[in-house]
Amino acid sequence: MIEYIKGNIVDLTPIFVTIETGGIGYLLHITLPTYVALESKKEAQVYVYEAIREDAYQLFGFLHKTERELFTRLVSVSGVGANTARMILSSLSVDELISVILSENTLALKNIKGIGIKTAQRIIIELKDKVGKITEGGSITSIPNSSIKDEALTALLMLGFNQIQAQKTLTKIFTETPRCSVEEAIRLALKML
Numbered sequence: 554m555i556e557y558i559k560g561n562i563v564d565l566t567p568i569f570v571t572i573e574t575g576g577i578g579y580l581l582h583i584t585l586p587t588y589v590a591l592e593s594k595k596e597a598q599v600y601v602y603e604a605i606r607e608d609a610y611q612l613f614g615f616l617h618k619t620e621r622e623l624f625t626r627l628v629s630v631s632g633v634g635a636n637t638a639r640m641i642l643s644s645l646s647v648d649e650l651i652s653v654i655l656s657e658n659t660l661a662l663k664n665i666k667g668i669g670i671k672t673a674q675r676i677i678i679e680l681k682d683k684v685g686k687i688t689e690g691g692s693i694t695s696i697p698n699s700s701i702k703d704e705a706l707t708a709l710l711m712l713g714f715n716q717i718q719a720q721k722t723l724t725k726i727f728t729e730t731p732r733c734s735v736e737e738a739i740r741l742a743l744k745m746l
Contacts, residue, residue: 554603555601555603555612556600556601557598557599557600557601558572558574558579558581558598558599558601558612558614559572559574559596559597559598559599560572560573560574560575560579560596560597561573561574561595561596562591562594562595562596562597563578565588565591565592566588567583567585567588568582568583568588569581569582569583570583570587570588570591570597570599570614572597572599572614579612580612581599581601581612581613581614582611582612582613582614582635582636582639583599583613583614583615583639584615584620584639584642584643585643586616586620586642586643586646587599587614587615587616587620590616591616597616599614599615599616600614600615600616600617600618600620600621601613601614601615601621602614602615602621602624602625602628602635604628604635611635613635613639617647619647620642620647623642623647623650623651623684624638624639624642626680626683626684627641627642627676627680629679630672630675630676630679630680631675631679632671632672632675633672633675633676636667637667637668637672640665640666640667640668641662641665641668644665644666645661645665648721648724649721650684651684651724652717652720652721652724654676654677654680654681654684655681655684655702655720655724656706656716656720657677657681658677659673659674659677660673662676662677701733701734701735701738702723702727702738704735705723705735705738705739705742706719706720706723708735708739709722709723709739709742709746714742714746718746719742719746722742722745722746723738723742725745726738726741726742726745
């Protein structure tokens with residue numbers, strides 16, 4: 554298993570990067586956020602996901618472990634292949650995608666090219682309990698307090714705040730303070746909104 558590839562960027566497009574290391578050029582399929590981050594660089598360290606099938610061996614590259622972890626979770630969903638997962642992560646940032654999944658926003662997923670309503674629902678159902686707080690080590694763990702977050706979100710919506718802003722704010726709060734109570738979350742969110 555390849556953990557990461559570090560070397561000189563030989564070729565870079567919005568869909569792939571070629572990195573040369575040890576005299577070998579590795580072609581890695583990438584997301585748009587990774588492309589944007591690599592545009593001004595001559596060298597890079599890219600975390601790798603290997604997609605091995607009978608007819609193909611593809612490498613997918615990610616600038617951060619968290620993006621790779623979320624990609625891995627996406628391809629574990631029935632009906633979501635590597636290219637679809639790459640399209641999702643090119644359309645939504647890691648934080649936005651986690652927020653969309655936790656808030657069960659099927660419309661946001663359905664608006665991504667190649668995602669139908671059934672696939673969007675399947676992604677949410679299968680990943681809702683698997684995504685959440687991003688740890689410093691780069692892995693994604695479940696948020697045990699998603700019902701607390703839902704209660705806080707409902708309260709903020711009743712107070713008239715925008716749903717997307719409220720979700721982003723609550724995601725940030727629960728990332729920084731995972732054991733936060735409903736009251737604390739609402740109080741912190743009111744200061745930030």
